[in-house]
Amino acid sequence: MTETGRLRLARCVVDDGWPLARAAERFQVAVGTAKRWADRYRAHGEAGMVDRSSRPRTSPRRTPTRTERRIIKVRVLRRWGPARIAGFLGLVVSTVHRVLTRYGVARLRALDRATGRVIRRYERAAPGELVHVDVKKLGNIPDGGGHKIHGRAVGTRYSQRTSSTQRRDGKPVLGYGYLHNAVDDHSRLAYSEILADETKDTAAAFWGRAAAWFRAQGITDIQRVLTDNGPCYRSHAWRAAVAATASRHLRTRAYRPQTNGKVERFNRILLDEWAYAEAYTSETARRAALPGFLHWYNHHRHHTSISGPPTHRIPNLSGQNN
CATH class of the missing domain: 1.10.10 (Arc Repressor Mutant, subunit A)
Incomplete structure (x- = not known):
C-alpha cells in the first residue's frame, strides 16, 4: 500500500x-x-504511515569494524580486487565485496593505476570540439600466416626480419605497420589509416586527410586536436598541418595516457575486434578487412557510453543507416 x-x-x-x-x-x-x-x-x-527500516537492531554476525578497516586499508594501499584481498586476509570473497560496496569504494577500473585516484571522465558537448589522435604500432603478418596459424615455434622466426617497406606491387612485407587514428571526443567517430612509419611528414599528411574526412561526415569545425608528446607531434610539420585546419593543438601531460583515453580505447578495440579477431593468412588480407571494420564501427557498433553507434551523434549525416 x-x-x-x-x-x-x-x-x-x-x-x-x-x-x-x-x-x-x-x-x-x-x-x-x-x-x-x-x-x-x-x-x-x-x-507513522511511512516505511520503517527493516534493519535489525543488532547484527552479532556482522564483520567486525577492525576487519572492515583492514579491508579498506589493503584496497587503498595495494589497489587489489576482492579476491586478492580475501586471500591475503583469510576472508570470504563475498564478505570483502560487501564491505567495499557498503563503504562506497570506487571500482578499480575507475582508478588511475599510478596514483589510485578516481579518474575524472569528461566528454565534449558537440562533435568537433576535440579530436584525439594517436599512432599504434602493429607487426605485419607474413604470407601464409604467423604464429596464430603455425604456432610460436614456426611463427616467431618471421619476426627476426623487421623491414617496414613495401614491395613494388604495393603489398606489405615483414616489419611493422603504423595505425594512425583520429577519434572525435563527443561522437567517437573514428578515422584510421595504416602507414609505413610515424615520422612528422607522415603524421602531418594523415591529419590533413583525417580532417577532410571528418568534414565530409558533417564535422566541419574541428576546434582542438589532442595528441601525446611523440616526436612527430612536436614538429613544425605537424604544427603547420593543424594550423591549416584552423585547429588548436593540445598535448597530454607526460606519462598520462588517460587524458587521451578515447583514442587509446579505440586502439584496443582495433586490436581485439579487427587485428587479432581472426587468424589472417597474410597482412594483405588483414588490411583488406580494415575498411569494412571501420564502417561497422562507425555505423553499427553499439557503444555503451553513448548508447549507440557514433553516427547517431552526428546530425544530418547522410547514409548513416547503411
Missing part, C-alpha cells in the same frame, strides 16, 4: 469507527495489516 492508502485505511478505523474486518475488506488487505496501520496512526499520526 502507498502512504496515502495507509492513511485512508487508518482514518476509516480510528476516525470513522469502521470495524477492522470491514476496513480490511474495503482496502483488500489482511485484518492484521489494517490493525497495524490503525495502531501506528493512533500512536504517531500521519508520520
Whole structure:
C-alpha cells in the first residue's frame, strides 16, 4: 500500500469507527495489516504511515569494524580486487565485496593505476570540439600466416626480419605497420589509416586527410586536436598541418595516457575486434578487412557510453543507416 492508502485505511478505523474486518475488506488487505496501520496512526499520526527500516537492531554476525578497516586499508594501499584481498586476509570473497560496496569504494577500473585516484571522465558537448589522435604500432603478418596459424615455434622466426617497406606491387612485407587514428571526443567517430612509419611528414599528411574526412561526415569545425608528446607531434610539420585546419593543438601531460583515453580505447578495440579477431593468412588480407571494420564501427557498433553507434551523434549525416 502507498502512504496515502495507509492513511485512508487508518482514518476509516480510528476516525470513522469502521470495524477492522470491514476496513480490511474495503482496502483488500489482511485484518492484521489494517490493525497495524490503525495502531501506528493512533500512536504517531500521519508520520507513522511511512516505511520503517527493516534493519535489525543488532547484527552479532556482522564483520567486525577492525576487519572492515583492514579491508579498506589493503584496497587503498595495494589497489587489489576482492579476491586478492580475501586471500591475503583469510576472508570470504563475498564478505570483502560487501564491505567495499557498503563503504562506497570506487571500482578499480575507475582508478588511475599510478596514483589510485578516481579518474575524472569528461566528454565534449558537440562533435568537433576535440579530436584525439594517436599512432599504434602493429607487426605485419607474413604470407601464409604467423604464429596464430603455425604456432610460436614456426611463427616467431618471421619476426627476426623487421623491414617496414613495401614491395613494388604495393603489398606489405615483414616489419611493422603504423595505425594512425583520429577519434572525435563527443561522437567517437573514428578515422584510421595504416602507414609505413610515424615520422612528422607522415603524421602531418594523415591529419590533413583525417580532417577532410571528418568534414565530409558533417564535422566541419574541428576546434582542438589532442595528441601525446611523440616526436612527430612536436614538429613544425605537424604544427603547420593543424594550423591549416584552423585547429588548436593540445598535448597530454607526460606519462598520462588517460587524458587521451578515447583514442587509446579505440586502439584496443582495433586490436581485439579487427587485428587479432581472426587468424589472417597474410597482412594483405588483414588490411583488406580494415575498411569494412571501420564502417561497422562507425555505423553499427553499439557503444555503451553513448548508447549507440557514433553516427547517431552526428546530425544530418547522410547514409548513416547503411
